[in-house]
Amino acid sequence: MKLIIFDFDGTLVDSRSLILESHRLVFPRFRLPIPDPADSLALVGKSLAAILAQLVGSAAPIAEMVRAYDLLLPQLRADPAFAESPFAGVSELLGELHSRPGLALGIATGHRSDTIGPALDALCWTHYFSTIQAADTAPSKPHPAMLHQALQATGVQAEDAIFVGDTSFDMIMARAAGVRSIGVGWGYHQVEQLRATGASCIVESISELRVRIQDTLDAIPGIDR
The missing domain is CATH 3.40.50.1000 (HAD superfamily/HAD-like)
Incomplete structure (x- = not known):
């Protein structure tokens, strides 16, 4: 084999649209600036927690942010404008x-x-x-x-x-x-x-x-x- x-x-x-829209919606909920698209896309491939820690620092509420992404992801995937x-x-x-x-x-x-x-x-x-x-x-x-x-x-x-x-x-x-x-x-x-x-x-x-x-x-x- x-x-x-x-x-x-x-x-x-x-998945570019999905990733960038996720960041656009989640980051403001935690009063964090939306990261530059180039910075976000450069980290694609790592786990979400690792990406967020690199974008905002390990002191940020990473676990809470990951949960916010989890809730948002099915909604965005249901929209053809953002689905992979x-x-x-x-x-x-x-x-x-x-x-x-x-x-x-x-x-x-x-x-x-x-x-x-x-x-x-x-x-x-x-x-x-x-x-x-x-x-x-x-x-x-x-x-x-x-x-x-x-x-x-x-x-x-x-x-x-x-x-x-x-x-x-x-x-x-x-x-x-x-x-x-x-x-x-x-x-x-x-x-x-x-x-x-x-x-x-x-x-x-x-x-x-x-x-x-x-x-x-x-x-x-x-x-x-």
Whole structure:
């Protein structure tokens, strides 16, 4: 069995509107200034608590803010203006990969299990993934525990896995876990950041990602093609 693990926000879906609107509504409730969008988006991929602590400091009421986000998230996701939107071609790619023998798919995300689950259900993607690693079951990225757990859950060795992500946190995590990494250039970090933090390669489109995944799988012995 071989394994491809995907990040979620910025890799499979565009969540920019959801993230920024969440901050716009939650921060004023705690009499905090709304963070600059660039600062907010630069932290996407980490757990929400880690993001908030970095934006406002650990002395802020982080737990209370997280609860406010939890209550707000379903409301925003119900609004098409803010719900996560798959990047063009992602659903088709996931379907193709899922249908391949000897290949499993996984997710490693800064969301908690109870927030990534509804998102995957809404996108009709849940059945694609053999393992879903989230921020409530492992330390926040870039710690490699999510990938270690995904490998353990599927019985796949690190050298037989690929991780696809859009941030430097993703690349650092993959390198620490000994997993090949593919950086995507349409997410929340610049290509230069991905390259500097260890991306094995970088792609700029879903069609290029499809080719690069195939090329990487071809370099892994033992997979049915």
